[in-house]
Amino acid sequence: MVFHTADIMDVTHELKEYDVIFLAALVGMDVDEKGKFIQHLAKYMAPGAILMLKSAHGARAFLYPVVDPRVLQRFDVLSIFHPDDDVINSVVISRRYLKPANIDRNNRRHLANGSIMPSSCKYCDFQAFNSPLNNMKMVDE
Numbered sequence: 001m002v003f004h005t006a007d008i009m010d011v012t013h014e015l016k017e018y019d020v021i022f023l024a025a026l027v028g029m030d031v032d033e034k035g036k037f038i039q040h041l042a043k044y045m046a047p048g049a050i051l052m053l054k055s056a057h058g059a060r061a062f063l064y065p066v067v068d069p070r071v072l073q074r075f076d077v078l079s080i081f082h083p084d085d086d087v088i089n090s091v092v093i094s095r096r097y098l099k100p101a102n103i104d105r106n107n108r109r110h111l112a113n114g115s116i117m118p119s120s121c122k123y124c125d126f127q128a129f130n131s132p133l134n135n136m137k138m139v140d141e
């Protein structure tokens with residue numbers, strides 16, 4: 001596994017090479033700043049790629065920023081989970097809308113050496129997408 005350290009706002013076309021992007025809860029210290037990061041990801045993520053977001057619900061929003069659903073227009077929100085135990089963060093699983101005509105397979109040339117999880121994203125791969133979380137306790141919104 002190779003770790004890269006960068007400000008996510010400086011990472012652009014390389015994001016297309018990833019099937020799944022996990023965004024830590026404190027990337028964006030408030031709702032508006034978090035929204036800017038999510039819109040940046042929406043711009044550069046591969047169509048069909050999954051974005052795993054940490055959010056907060058209820059009083060937990062005093063501790064962590066909430067993901068504003070209005071910044072997820074370019075995503076299909078697959079599931080939202082609000083824990084009811086001592087776990088603080090909610091999880092929002094969303095998928096960048098498919099736009100097959102815009103898939104640029106040549107973007108692979110932008111992949112940095114040693115990047116982790118090189119994408120095998122293809123439009124047809126996602127036709128049979130099944131949420132791996134189907135068997136877990138879920139609260140959908």
Ligand SMILES: C[S@@+](CC[C@H](N)C(=O)[O-])C[C@H]1O[C@@H](n2cnc3c(N)ncnc32)[C@H](O)[C@@H]1O
Nearest residue numbers: 005006007008009023024025026027028037054
């Ligand atoms: C509280 S830690 C996350 C811990 C753990 N990964 C989690 O999600 O629970 C927040 C992380 O977000 C990273 N981070 C904050 N702003 C960032 C940015 N603009 N670009 C890249 N990483 C950022 C920080 O470096 C830090 O590692």
